[in-house]
Amino acid sequence: MNALDIRAAAVTGRLLPVSLGLPRGSLIGLVGPNGAGKSTLLQVAAGILPASGQVAWQGRDLGKIPFLERARYAAWVPHGAHFEFGFSVRSVVSQGRYAHGDDEKGVDEALARLDLTGLADRSVNHLSDGERTRVLLARALVTEAPLQLWDEPLAALDPRHGLEVLRLARTLAAAGATVLFSLHDLRVAYGLDHVVVLRERALRACGTPADILTPELLLDVFAVRAHTVPGLTLDLP
Amino acid sequence: MILPARLVRWALPALLVLLAVLAVAALMSGDMILSPARTWAGLCGEDSLASTIIWQIRMPRLIVGMLVGAALSSAGLVMQAFFRNNLANPGLLGVSGGGAAGAVVTIAAGWASASLWFLPLGAIVGALAASAAVIVLARRGASTERLLLAGVALNALLGAVTSYVLTQYTGLYERNTQILFWLMGGVEDRTWEHVQIALPIIVAAAVLWPLGRQMDLLSLGVPEAQSLGVDTRRLRRHLLVLSTVLTALATAVAGAVGFVGLIVPHILRLLVGPEHRRLVPLTLVGGAAFVLGCDLVGRAAGGLRLGIVTSLVGGPFFLWLLRKLP
Numbered sequence: 001m002n003a004l005d006i007r008a009a010a011v012t013g014r015l016l017p018v019s020l021g022l023p024r025g026s027l028i029g030l031v032g033p034n035g036a037g038k039s040t041l042l043q044v045a046a047g048i049l050p051a052s053g054q055v056a057w058q059g060r061d062l063g064k065i066p067f068l069e070r071a072r073y074a075a076w077v078p079h080g081a082h083f084e085f086g087f088s089v090r091s092v093v094s095q096g097r098y099a100h101g102d103d104e105k106g107v108d109e110a111l112a113r114l115d116l117t118g119l120a121d122r123s124v125n126h127l128s129d130g131e132r133t134r135v136l137l138a139r140a141l142v143t144e145a146p147l148q149l150w151d152e153p154l155a156a157l158d159p160r161h162g163l164e165v166l167r168l169a170r171t172l173a174a175a176g177a178t179v180l181f182s183l184h185d186l187r188v189a190y191g192l193d194h195v196v197v198l199r200e201r202a203l204r205a206c207g208t209p210a211d212i213l214t215p216e217l218l219l220d221v222f223a224v225r226a227h228t229v230p231g232l233t234l235d236l237p
Numbered sequence: 238m239i240l241p242a243r244l245v246r247w248a249l250p251a252l253l254v255l256l257a258v259l260a261v262a263a264l265m266s267g268d269m270i271l272s273p274a275r276t277w278a279g280l281c282g283e284d285s286l287a288s289t290i291i292w293q294i295r296m297p298r299l300i301v302g303m304l305v306g307a308a309l310s311s312a313g314l315v316m317q318a319f320f321r322n323n324l325a326n327p328g329l330l331g332v333s334g335g336g337a338a339g340a341v342v343t344i345a346a347g348w349a350s351a352s353l354w355f356l357p358l359g360a361i362v363g364a365l366a367a368s369a370a371v372i373v374l375a376r377r378g379a380s381t382e383r384l385l386l387a388g389v390a391l392n393a394l395l396g397a398v399t400s401y402v403l404t405q406y407t408g409l410y411e412r413n414t415q416i417l418f419w420l421m422g423g424v425e426d427r428t429w430e431h432v433q434i435a436l437p438i439i440v441a442a443a444v445l446w447p448l449g450r451q452m453d454l455l456s457l458g459v460p461e462a463q464s465l466g467v468d469t470r471r472l473r474r475h476l477l478v479l480s481t482v483l484t485a486l487a488t489a490v491a492g493a494v495g496f497v498g499l500i501v502p503h504i505l506r507l508l509v510g511p512e513h514r515r516l517v518p519l520t521l522v523g524g525a526a527f528v529l530g531c532d533l534v535g536r537a538a539g540g541l542r543l544g545i546v547t548s549l550v551g552g553p554f555f556l557w558l559l560r561k562l563p
Contacts, residue, residue: 048460071466078461084321085456085511095454099466102450121242143465 001059003147003178004045008053014040016202017053022180022194024146027173029189029209030182032198033222038182039079041198042149045180046076057147071099075140079151079182081132086123089116089135096142110138113168115161129156137165141172148172150181154188163236186213186222197221245509252522256303259529263299264291266536301427301490302532302543303525304435306497308487310524311445313498314516315480318452319473320385326498327484330384331367331391333495336488337420338395338402339363344416345402356419357434357489364485367391372477422494422544424532431490441483442521448475449513456511494528494544500551501527527551 002021010017015037022028030038043049047062047070055062057073065073075096083092093116094107111117114134119127124135133156140148148169154162166188169179173193180196189195190209197204197212199221205212215226240248264280265271271279271287279287309327316325327333343349343359374387399420406412451472454462459469487494501524502516509515528543531550535541541549 043460046464048463067463067468068466071464074464076460076464081457081461083457084323085506087453087511091453091510091512095457095465098450098454 003058004180005056005059006041006045006053007056009044009051009055010053011040011044011049011051014201015044015051018198018203019053020196020203020206022178024178025173025176026178026193027169028178028180028194028196029192030180030196030198031184031186031189032182032204035201036198037201038198039151040201041196042076042151042180042182045147046074046149048076068099071143071145073145074147074149075143075145077133077136077140077148077150077153077181079155080129081136083124086125088121089124089127090120092124092135093138093142096139099143106142106144110141113141114138115164130158130161133157134161134165137168141168146177148177148179148181150179152182152184154181154183154185159234160236163234167236186218186226189213240508245515248505248509248515249519249522252519252526256522256526256529259526259533260299260303262533263302263529264295266533267295297427297429297432298424298532299529300432301435302424302528304432304438305424305487305491305494306501306524306526306528307442307521308435308438308483308524309494309497310501310520310527311442311517312480312483312487314502314513314520315445315452315476315483316498317502318456318513319476319480321456321458322385323503324499327480327487328392328495328498330371330388330481331395332364332371332481332484333488333493334392334395334399335367335370336360336364336485337493338398339366340419340488340492341399341402341416344412344419345406347412349415353428353430354434357431360489361485363395364481364488367395368477368481368485418542419492420544421542422492422547423535423542424491424528425540427490435486435490438483438486441479441486444475445479446517448472449515449517452476452513452517453511456513492544494547496547496551497524497528500547500555503555 003024004022006018006020008017008019018041030041032038040049044051044055047055090107090111093110094104097103097105111120114137116134116138119131124132127135133153137153140150153165157165173179183189190213192209194207195209195212196206197217204221205217218224218226265273265276269290275284275287276291278284279291282288313326316327316329317323339359339362340356343356349356371384371387371391403413403416451467454465454467455469455472462469502520505516505519505523509519531546532543534550535543535546
């Protein structure tokens with residue numbers, strides 16, 4: 001059974017009917033030009049944007065699952081969150097435990113894993129965009145949700161933290177989670193288990209990167225030419 | 238936050254002590270100043286004059302003041318989380334405006350002099366009608382912007398109604414004075430009937446008490462709150478009803494007292510941080526203390542109306558605090 005089954009889900013003006021099944025224990029990249037519907041698809045998958053069609057988590061219709069239970073099943077990381085009130089970093093990360101009775105479990109570990117221990121008492125409004133993204137990722141981590149939906153988690157991160165977040169995603173997938181995240185770096189997408197390509201608010205292709213990310217598709221969807229040449233690659237020491 | 242973390246947990250006990258001190262001061266002071274011993278004797282009924290002053294005049298005023306302060310400040314806190322906006326307050330949705338219009342019409346029509354219950358009733362009906370109108374106007378989607386804009390439009394309309402009634406009764410000096418006094422807000426000459434009218438504020442506060450954590454999440458926005466497990470439709474409905482009822486009851490017994498719902502949550506948030514689990518109890522107690530303090534200042538200044546004092550004291554203090562912000 002798939003972790004997530006989307007059948008003909010559509011949002012008026014934002015997403016044409018999309019059908020998609022995402023397997024458990026995999027790391028999936030969501031790519032597409034600006035305005036292709038990536039954020040919309042993530043929100044539909046997270047159950048926070050009403051869509052026509054059907055979304056099912058492990059065979060259960062999303063609409064029939066109460067909110068508290070949904071939060072234990074799927075975690076969503078928004079892109080560029082805005083905080084009206086200056087909560088501390090620790091307090092934002094603990095929000096991920098709301099659906100578990102606010103037990104603070106795993107908060108310290110998540111702070112450490114995203115290199116936030118030193119910032120724990122800082123207000124989220126006094127952080128850089130990249131630091132704030134890491135706070136939201138830490139919050140998603142403490143939910144222990146098997147479905148992780150991240151909206152451009154790498155966009156604001158420096159190379160080191162970007163690689164660490166990728167490694168974290170891989171660890172989660174290896175432990176059985178389904179991690180779906182949007183990104184713009186097609187070279188990173190090439191290294192993932194699966195890719196989903198959106199174009200003009202519709203599903204263009206989905207499958208393994210080697211099958212999908214062909215020079216023809218890249219030219220068609222992104223209007224870029226792909227070359228395979230030796231260049232600079234980065235890795236964690 | 239300004240307070241160091243180790244002092245934050247002392248904020249509630251400190252405010253409770255402050256509230257107790259202010260309450261004792263309120264019982265002692267007035268046209269006839271009572272000594273602590275005489276105040277005690279009056280409370281126990283051992284001194285008939287002091288007893289009459291305390292139980293017939295000062296105690297109802299004290300209780301009404303505390304309830305009004307707690308209601309207005311917590312309504313402000315709720316609205317700020319609801320609208321994700323620091324500046325939201327009970328005046329914003331048109332709820333206060335509705336209450337004022339309802340009361341003014343009641344006075345102008347002459348019903349207010351028929352029974353003590355009619356004026357508060359008019360205020361409550363006005364406030365609830367305004368709230369209902371805002372909700373209906375903004376029903377489809379009911380986004381924050383729509384609600385805010387509906388509130389602004391409604392406030393303008395209700396202000397016009399109030400002004401119209403005022404200009405229509407320029408000949409009736411007594412009624413106009415009554416209306417003006419009411420529009421300025423105050424807690425003098427309150428009776429036990431007023432206390433009864435305001436008592437449901439305690440129920441509303443009790444319902445609000447456990448919602449603090451969910452208010453934290455709601456302040457992140459509806460999608461984030463939902464993704465973290467909050468049934469936002471239900472919560473938003475509860476909060477809207479609670480803030481309306483709190484504002485309506487406060488307006489019904491004390492008139493249009495401004496600024497409390499804006500300044501009290503703000504000061505407390507600056508002091509102890511933005512977490513609502515902490516802020517809800519602090520706002521209830523702090524609001525009560527703020528209104529009692531302002532009423533005492535007004536009395537000491539020779540009978541200044543409460544609504545004037547809250548703005549006169551609150552305004553400069555608020556500006557000073559804003560300057561202290563990093």
